[in-house]
Amino acid sequence: MIRFLLNNNEITLEEINPNISLLEYLREELYLTGTKEGCASGDCGACTVVTSKLGVNKSSLQYEAVNACIVPLGSLHGRQIITVEHLQRGESLHNCQQAMVDNHGSQCGFCTPGFVMSLFSYLKNNEKPEREKILEALSGNLCRCTGYKSIINAAFSMYQDYISDQFDASRSATIKKLERIKNEDTPSFLSAKNQQYLMPRDIRELCKLLHEHPEARLVAGGTDLSLEITQGLKKFETLIDILNVPQMNSVYENNGHIIIGAAVNLTDAKATLVNLQPNLTELIERFGSLQIRNRGTLGGNIANASPVADMPPVLIALNANITLMKMDSERTIPLEEFYTGYKKTQLMPQEFIKDIQIPMSTRHLSLRAYKVSKRIDDDISSLCAAISIVREDGLIKEARIAYGGMAEVPKRAEICEKSMLGKTWSEVTIEDAMARIPQDFSPISDFRATAGYRLSVARNLLKRYFLEENGLDNEKFRVTHYAF
Numbered sequence: 458m459i460r461f462l463l464n465n466n467e468i469t470l471e472e473i474n475p476n477i478s479l480l481e482y483l484r485e486e487l488y489l490t491g492t493k494e495g496c497a498s499g500d501c502g503a504c505t506v507v508t509s510k511l512g513v514n515k516s517s518l519q520y521e522a523v524n525a526c527i528v529p530l531g532s533l534h535g536r537q538i539i540t541v542e543h544l545q546r547g548e549s550l551h552n553c554q555q556a557m558v559d560n561h562g563s564q565c566g567f568c569t570p571g572f573v574m575s576l577f578s579y580l581k582n583n584e585k586p587e588r589e590k591i592l593e594a595l596s597g598n599l600c601r602c603t604g605y606k607s608i609i610n611a612a613f614s615m616y617q618d619y620i621s622d623q624f625d626a627s628r629s630a631t632i633k634k635l636e637r638i639k640n641e642d643t644p645s646f647l648s649a650k651n652q653q654y655l656m657p658r659d660i661r662e663l664c665k666l667l668h669e670h671p672e673a674r675l676v677a678g679g680t681d682l683s684l685e686i687t688q689g690l691k692k693f694e695t696l697i698d699i700l701n702v703p704q705m706n707s708v709y710e711n712n713g714h715i716i717i718g719a720a721v722n723l724t725d726a727k728a729t730l731v732n733l734q735p736n737l738t739e740l741i742e743r744f745g746s747l748q749i750r751n752r753g754t755l756g757g758n759i760a761n762a763s764p765v766a767d768m769p770p771v772l773i774a775l776n777a778n779i780t781l782m783k784m785d786s787e788r789t790i791p792l793e794e795f796y797t798g799y800k801k802t803q804l805m806p807q808e809f810i811k812d813i814q815i816p817m818s819t820r821h822l823s824l825r826a827y828k829v830s831k832r833i834d835d836d837i838s839s840l841c842a843a844i845s846i847v848r849e850d851g852l853i854k855e856a857r858i859a860y861g862g863m864a865e866v867p868k869r870a871e872i873c874e875k876s877m878l879g880k881t882w883s884e885v886t887i888e889d890a891m892a893r894i895p896q897d898f899s900p901i902s903d904f905r906a907t908a909g910y911r912l913s914v915a916r917n918l919l920k921r922y923f924l925e926e927n928g929l930d931n932e933k934f935r936v937t938h939y940a941f
């Protein structure tokens with residue numbers, strides 16, 4: 458049985474297709490058709506709804522805009538779901554709806570409920586409108602007809618005359634209800650037609666369930682896995698959701714390392730990663746969209762083993778380890794040894810990633826990460842680079858240069874790195890190292906980029922690192938959002 462709040466109404470479900478998405482449930486079971494379906498793959502934002510969960514200090518609610526088309530319904534246990542239908546206040550529109558009307562933010566209207574929900578989430582999470590943050594909040598919503606200027610104007614104007622809304626009024630009641638669900642001592646699951654969705658509440662239970670169901674697939678945020686259902690038309694017999702496993706949801710320091718639980722999503726991991734390395738801000742903000750980062754986890758990004766995933770090169774450059782766990786054993790390995798081939802990893806049957814460990818000493822590194830993609834927002838990388846070069850007395854002492862999109866796995870440029878060691882920090886050294894990139898990689902051509910383009914960009918990113926480290930005004934290079 459799972460239990461969640463639909464607006465303020467408590468819903469209990471047990472027998473329902475465990476492979477169903479939140480969007481299918483809303484539209485096809487509840488006929489809440491205000492939420493639209495566009496791409497069914499997390500790309501367009503038409504299906505955006507807002508979920509809220511208990512905040513870290515438990516007396517607050519954390520609002521998250523999510524793509525309902527790729528959120529497994531089972532993962533909503535213990536959360537509140539707010540859709541566009543719930544915003545209206547009696548006969549009046551909510552501020553974020555009225556602002557869209559006042560600013561002519563809608564033409565055909567198909568994208569509008571999704572935009573409204575992204576605006577609503579922004580309003581609940583931010584005391585004032587700030588342009589850069591608004592652009593980030595809207596980066597996962599596509600509009601083909603209106604143009605974004607009027608929608609951005611709506612984001613500013615929804616703050617006018619806004620004091621509080623019905624969600625503020627019912628906040629403490631909502632918190633109490635969510636706390637009660639959280640404290641219930643009943644197992645959370647969905648099942649129907651020989652399929653099941655299981656939600657263990659701690660790591661021992663997770664190990665046990667994996668042992669009992671060796672065929673099961675793990676699901677964290679579901680932003681990769683759900684595409685196997687919506688695009689690949691797969692049906693999973695057993696899904697085991699890890700979002701409620703506390704040991705995989707925390708961030709803490711231990712033994713000179715920052716430990717990030719594998720089920721921590723990118724939004725929640727951002728502060729820790731940026732605190733460690735401020736240069737990671739842009740890369741993280743360009744990881745999918747806010748809706749994707751609100752769901753997608755660090756562990757999922759690693760385990761999915763995509764050669765173009767953005768976080769593995771960064772974590773490899775930071776010399777991160779991962780802890781792998783199964784029933785009665787635990788082992789910690791360097792992330793760079795995790796990948797064994799295209800979409801292949803060291804994970805053994807029933808084993809899972811428990812956490813990611815980043816040495817705190819990497820705080821002192823000059824790490825820079827670059828994402829090259831066809832679109833600035835919400836796009837998968839053509840290639841991605843994370844570069845860290847340590848210098849001492851003008852000589853290169855250590856180099857860790859990792860690329861995604863250059864091989865069948867995220868991988869270090871070892872020949873290139875070695876060529877620099879002990880040499881002077883100079884353009885000659887860097888250009889010599891750049892020339893060795895083709896010895897490290899033989900990338901493929903695909904619909905994202907040709908092999909030649911990948912090699913050439915990989916070389917040039919190394920030069921860019923050199924120039925930026927030497928204080929060249931990087932305004933010239935920095936990727937900025939287009940001005941609307």
Ligand SMILES: Cc1cc2nc3c(=O)[nH]c(=O)nc-3n(C[C@H](O)[C@H](O)[C@H](O)COP(=O)(O)OP(=O)(O)OC[C@H]3O[C@@H](n4cnc5c(N)ncnc54)[C@H](O)[C@@H]3O)c2cc1C
Pocket residue numbers: 498499500674675676677678679680681682683699719720743744745746749752753754755756757758759760761765766767768808809810811835836837838
């Ligand atoms: C529209 C869109 C945009 C995207 N943009 C980007 C992007 O810019 N950069 C990028 O790198 N990725 C991107 N992705 C891919 C995806 O969002 C990320 O890979 C994300 O981090 C996956 O995490 P998740 O929690 O959603 O994983 P899930 O989908 O839940 O799981 C992915 C896989 O990992 C397994 N798994 C999950 N957690 C564990 C664990 N702890 N141990 C073992 N196995 C596990 C699952 O069984 C599954 O096979 C995008 C996806 C979409 C749909």
Ligand code: FES
Pocket residue numbers: 493494495496497498499500501502503504505524525526527
């Ligand atoms: S329908 Fe396009 S993101 Fe969900």
Ligand code: FES
Pocket residue numbers: 562563564565566567568569599600601602603
């Ligand atoms: S108003 Fe038509 S797609 Fe946005």
